[in-house]
Amino acid sequence: MFKTALRNVLAHKARLLMTVLAVMLGVAFVSGTLVFTETVSQASQAQSRQNLRDVDVSLRAPSGNGSGLPVIDQKLLDKSARVPGAASATGLISGFTGIADKNGALIGDPNSSKGGNYFPGADGKDARYPMRDGAAPHGPHEFALDARTADEAGYKVGDTVRLSANGPVHEQKLTGIFTTDDSAVTAGGALALFDTPTAQKLLGAPGGFQEIRIKADPGTSQTALKSAVESALPKGSVEATTGKQLADDIGKANAKKNSTMQTALLIFAGIALFVGIFLIVNTFTMLVAQRTRELALLRAVGASRRQVTRSVLTEAFVVGAIASVVGFAAGIGVGAGLRALMGSMSGNIPDGPLVVPMSAVLTSLLVGTLVTVLAAWLPGRRAAKIPPIAAMNSVHATATTKSLVLRNAIGALFAGAGIAVVLYGTGASDNKNADLVLAGGATLLMIGVFILTPLLSRPLIALAAPVLRIFGVAGTLARQNSVRNPRRTAATASALMVGLTLITGLTVVATSLQTSVEKQAVASLKSDYVVSMAGSAPLSPDVAKKLSTLDEVTAVSPLRKSFTDGALLTGVNGKDFDKVARLDFTQGSLGTIQGNQVVVDSDTAKEKGLHPGSRFPVTFADGKKSTLTVSGVYEGNGIIMGVILDNATLAPHEKTADDSQVLVKTKDGATDATKDALVTALGKNPALFVADKQEVTEAIAGAVTLILNMLYALLAMAVIVAVLGVINTLAMSVFERSREIGMLRAIGLDRPGIKRMVRLESLVISLFGGVLGIGLGVFFGWAAGPMISGSMPTYALVLPWGRLGLFFAAAALIGVLAALWPARRAARLNMLTAIKAE
Incomplete structure (x- = not known):
């Protein structure tokens, strides 16, 4: 029977080609997904280790400071450098910085572009950024640029370059071009470096650092250095992490991100294999039907039902194994293609060798073979149940009335149950498990429709x-x-x-x-324009101040966000807010937003049990407490949400003020001339977007x-x-x-x-x-x-x-x-x- 199965495979090569292709495609996607995610994961880990090779202990501002702004001052940096066992300490500052090309357009991926500080050591050089051309920046009007961005834009040492750091546009002299393996650059962004005082000023951290990285003396372990740092610095002033722990944390974050991506891709691969099951069942059903007389003769000369079924399954196993091997090989190419595609779309894929994990090999062979064998089992079972005499008399055995009635009854039960469960799920949408109910109902309905x-x-x-x-x-x-x-x-x-x-x-x-x-x-906007930064970076308050001085502008309200007590605080210009925004109130009204008067969105009101007239305590980012009074409850949306209060109330508690967006109302409405005036007034900043309502809509649609x-x-x-x-x-x-x-x-x-x-x-x-x-x-x-x-x-x-x-x-x-x-x-x-x- 085994020889018979092999002969049938060889005899029907052309007929089985489509089945091989179907299984191969599904297996290739599974294999490619595993190759892609493992490649990205290992490349990310290698990049993290490379970036942290000189970091033995990292110090950051304590979590829970609300805004997450730098609070590590120069004194802590100096103390860190003097800790026993420390060879050197480097203070880091980082923030969004957009670089304009010679035509004024933004260079690189705005989500990865950033600026930082050049922090020279005892030899006057920063080992992280070796200069290819020119020299390190000194003073408020100089900067250095990464080699990839400089070459792409055609910049050379001595050029004057327009850039945007935290909102305002600046013209800086390019003094140096450096090489780097910084993740921002490998992800397709630009990296600009300033001297430390300039970086602190431009990136909104005067006198402060976001992180301190300490290198240990030879012979001092990371754990010993961490203990020494924690003993030497004031308790609670910083959170210390070893370089190994930092690398592990980054690796876990990357693994979690890759796991989510892998799950999504495997779901689609599973869908393709599921669709392929229909093809396999169809193919083997027709092959068995065309070989009915042959199988009947085998039964007549002594073959048992099990042997006939086993013969069909052996044939399916051979086909599945061939398809799995070919699919696995194709999957390596799919993995490489996915990496190239994702890299071109997002630029966030790190470089590294293609990795083929053993899990991809085993999973490909197992999945492809099992899917084919399981799909062929039902046709094989049907073939074995046909009586030899009946099979010899008729090439095509028709289904009996009893089997059709049973099939239709089962299908109707599944479909009816599926519809009922789906309808129940739509009525119980408030239930936290409503999505699972709907998924279960949809599955039952699909099965019912398949059968019917x-x-x-x-x-x-x-x-x-x-x-x-x-x-x-x-x-x-x-x-x-x-x-x-x-x-x-x-x-x-x-x-x-x-x-x-x-x-x-x-x-x-x-x-x-x-x-x-x-x-x-x-619908929530009365404003004619929404001003924002590329890459969702924060805006400098100077943007709103500049706009408010223009003759074309009648009202301006920046949106300033701060997270505290598990709630989002949105600071606005209380005087002009009703002129630039329109909120849909379910309770109360906008009233006057000033002092401690606020309005809250419906989600916050439901969570905290608030209504008009309610008073509730709040702890601001600086740790100070206050009591706010609710005047209305509104429906939040994609632009305006959270607890809305006057910026005059919020600003004193923020170490630095950053706006997320600015809403602008103008005299003549949204016209080309007005937009040009706004763009020009903001210095034709390459990183600033001035969008009217139509452009906001198109961005969402896009x-x-x-x-x-x-x-x-x-x-x-x-x-x-x-x-x-x-x-x-x-x-x-x-x-x-x-x-x-x-x-x-x-x-x-x-x-x-x-x-x-x-x-x-x-x-x-x-x-x-x-x-x-x-x-x-x-x-x-x-x-x-x-x-x-x-x-x-x-x-x-x-x-x-x-x-x-x-x-x-x-x-x-x-x-x-x-x-x-x-x-x-x-x-x-x-x-x-x-x-x-x-």
Whole structure:
């Protein structure tokens, strides 16, 4: 029986190719994901060790200081350098710094661009940043730039460069170009260095440091040095961490981030394998059906049912093993491709050698082989149950009425239970486990639809009959062929249905969410413009002050955020806030925001049990306490949220004042001339964005679209596997109906007619899967609404009719493309040879 199984694999190489491709694609994604995440993880760890090679102890400001601003002063730095066992101590400052190119545009990734201080040692050099050209910066008007950014922009030593540090724009002389392996530069950003006093001033930390890094004397361990530092410095003044612990913490953070990414990618790989199961089941079902007489003869000469089943499973094992090996090899390429793709999109992927972990090898072989064998088990079991005499008399054994009734009853139970659970989940959206309830209901419903698909195929495909009649005999034959074997048609359509269900559901939710966020954000603005920094960096208060002096501006309110007591404090200009913002109040009103009068968002009010007139204590960032009085409760949104109070109340408690955004109202509204005036007044700062309401909306839409396109790209593999399923089904069907096609040719149906028949059959099956997938996707998108609206009251279902039509057209295109090869093969059959075929 083992030899028989191997002979069958070799005898049906072309027929099994699609199955191998389907399994290979799924395995390649699994393998590629494991290779990619392990490569990134090890590269991150290597980079962390390299960056911390001269750090034995790190000192930071104690957590819980609220704003997280530098509080380590020069005295602590000097004491640290004199601690027994310390060879040197370096004070670090860091903050966003954007570099303009020669055309005034921002260079590099704004999320990774930063500025810092050049901290020379006893030899007058900073070992972290060896100068390639020029010299280190000295004085308030000089800076040094990393070599990659300088070369990209074409800057040379002596050039005057415009840059933005913490808001204001400056023109600095470039005195040095240095090489570095700093993570900001390797992540695609720019790194500017100033002397320490200049960095402290520009980056909002006058006289302070964010971190002190101490290098130990030879022979002094990191643990001993840490103990010495903690003993020598005032208790509670700093938090000390060994260099090893710091590297481990960074490694754990990276591992957690990579684990989340790995889980997401593996989910999509699992979806592709799940879709591939339909293809495998279809392939082996048809192969078994075509070999029914052969299997019957084996039974007649003494083979047992178990041996027949084992023969089919052995065949599946060989196919799965081959696909797994090829898929694993392809996965190494996928891993390298993912690293390159993610690096080009985000720039945050560190360099390092490609790593192929043993887990990728074992998982690939195990997953691919198991999926194939499990998918082939049911066809193998069916083959073994066919009586030898019945099998010899009929090539195709039809399902009994009893089995169909049982199948439909089970399918109806699953579908009904799934719908009931989904409806319950939408009604219990306040329940913290509502998402799990919805997921469970969706799973039950999908299973029910899978089981019922053969039953649904006849009436739904019958709806296409009037259109198919237009194509004459070819159309009529296509409709009959598509419902001739409902189980096969159902399995083929279900593979496509899975991909379209997920794509449609994600699109409905994303479109509804995007529309709601846009409405919520824009509706909350009376201002004509929102000013912000690239990379979500903080704004200097000078920006709001400068804008308030312009003749074109009638009202300005900076948004200044501070976290304390588990709540977000948002400081505003109480005098002008009602002119630039519009809040939706559920209780009370805006009133007058001054002194201790505040308004709170509904989430904060619910958490703390607040309502108009409530008084509640608050501890500011400097540790001082006060009591605030609530005048109103409003619905928060993507721009304005938290406890809103006057900046005059908040500012005295902040060590340094940084704004997140500035809302601006102008005399003439949002016009090109007004925007140009604002941009010019702010020094044409490359890192500052002046956006009107339309641009705010487009930014939100762009972020959602980017995420949605990434999901489409990941789901595309599942659709590709579904296409292979359609091709495979049609190719096997053409082989199975060779005699019939020969007879049709003999009685007058020409080759174009044969091609048309096969193409229309493919089109009908694909559209059937498309209708089911789009319908389920819309239903699941609707069901997710109540759960989302719990945290976003403005959420409302929006059906993207244009995209839904595009998905339906895509299903039709898949059907047409999938039929190209099978239709050509059918048309080229020799009619006499086909008529004699068994």
